Amino acid sequence: MPDIFSYPASLTLIVLNVFASLIAFRNQAFNEQNILWVGPMQEAGEWHRLISSGFLHVNGPHLVLNMYGLFMFGPVIEHYLGGVNFLIIYIASLIGGSVWAYVWNKNNPQYRAAGASGALSGIILAFCLIDPFSVLLFLFVIPMWGIVFGIAFVVLSYVFSQRANRVIGHEAHLGGAVTGIVTTLLVAPQVWTHFLLQISQKFG
Numbered sequence: 001m002p003d004i005f006s007y008p009a010s011l012t013l014i015v016l017n018v019f020a021s022l023i024a025f026r027n028q029a030f031n032e033q034n035i036l037w038v039g040p041m042q043e044a045g046e047w048h049r050l051i052s053s054g055f056l057h058v059n060g061p062h063l064v065l066n067m068y069g070l071f072m073f074g075p076v077i078e079h080y081l082g083g084v085n086f087l088i089i090y091i092a093s094l095i096g097g098s099v100w101a102y103v104w105n106k107n108n109p110q111y112r113a114a115g116a117s118g119a120l121s122g123i124i125l126a127f128c129l130i131d132p133f134s135v136l137l138f139l140f141v142i143p144m145w146g147i148v149f150g151i152a153f154v155v156l157s158y159v160f161s162q163r164a165n166r167v168i169g170h171e172a173h174l175g176g177a178v179t180g181i182v183t184t185l186l187v188a189p190q191v192w193t194h195f196l197l198q199i200s201q202k203f204g
Contacts, residue, residue: 002075009083010074013090014067017116020055021063024114031056031114036098039109050102054094056114066116073123080130085187086123092183093122093176100175104161118172121157122180125150129184129195133202147199153177 004011024031036053040046057063078086097118105111127134128150136149144152157174185192 002071004071004075007075007078007083009078009086009090010070013074013087014070017055017057017067017070018063020052021057024056025059035112035114036101038102038105038111041102042106042109050095050098051091053098053114054116054119057116058114062115066120069120069124070116073120073127077123077126077130081126081184081188081191088187089122089126089180089183090119093180094119096179096183097121097172097174097176100178101169101172104171113169113172115169115172117169118176118179121153121173121176122183125153125177125180126184126191129181129191132195132198150177 002010004014020034024034034049034052035056036049037046041049057066074086074090077089081089094116101111101113101118128136128146132145132147132150134146135143136146138144138149138152154174154177157170157177160170161174163170
């Protein structure tokens with residue numbers, strides 16, 4: 001388990017998510033003013049929702065699950081790439097996931113979503129690039145290498161996003177994951193060299 005107090009960027013994001021979400025749980029007006037809601041974004045230009053929605057959550061379990069993921073993966077990325085690069089990847093993935101969700105649902109003014117899942121998806125995929133042969137539990141029960149996990153995550157996010165009556169915003173997961181990969185390679189191109197080296201050492 002990481003010592004979260006040694007990783008100020010990860011700790012700050014967790015605190016911000018918890019603080020904003022707790023306010024939203026108790027204040028419906030605040031929640032509705034900041035979630036990703038297609039109608040107000042198109043009609044009133046409320047584009048701040050692309051970012052603010054990433055710090056709100058639907059309920060307690062949703063918040064706890066995402067913060068647990070950030071607690072587990074955030075410090076790793078912060079350790080390897082530094083706090084600034086970690087924050088860049090996180091925010092870029094958050095926005096990428098939100099934009100993807102907006103574009104995917106732009107013909108549905110009533111579409112609403114919230115959560116740090118898009119940002120977290122980007123962080124998890126960054127981890128899969130940095131340590132492709134670490135063992136992760138897919139769906140919390142199926143052990144697989146990080147590289148396999150990353151591929152499965154992207155493919156299944158795309159497949160599930162095609163469902164008409166989905167409850168989970170898989171399109172945001174997909175957007176966040178793709179943005180996380182691209183941003184990681186842009187801010188830390190050495191990750192790709194290290195990734196290929198690990199592949200070569202494993203199968204060469």
